[in-house]
Amino acid sequence: YPRKIAKKPASQAWSALNKKDKQAARxxxxxxxxxxxxRYIPHPATWLRQRRWEDAVTKETDLRLEI
Numbered sequence: 001y002p003r004k005i006a007k008k009p010a011s012q013a014w015s016a017l018n019k020k021d022k023q024a025a026r027x028x029x030x031x032x033x034x035x036x037x038x039r040y041i042p043h044p045a046t047w048l049r050q051r052r053w054e055d056a057v058t059k060e061t062d063l064r065l066e067i
Contacts, residue, residue: 002034003041010044017048028053 001010017025025048032053034041042052 001029001044001047003038003044006043006045010048013045013048021051025053 014022014025032055042050047053
């Protein structure tokens with residue numbers, strides 16, 4: 001994860017996920033389009049609790065996958 005802060009809440013959020021969700025979150029890290037600016041990258045705990053790996057893929061990511 002590109003932002004290394006608030007590790008304890010992130011660990012708690014990770015522990016709350018079931019095995020299937022943990023696998024999906026790991027896979028989602030490879031496809032999620034993180035901002036180039038750190039201030040726009042959500043905290044890890046927020047990303048996990050809000051299930052951001054389920055967000056729609058951006059058009060930039062779509063184009064990159066088609067190449």
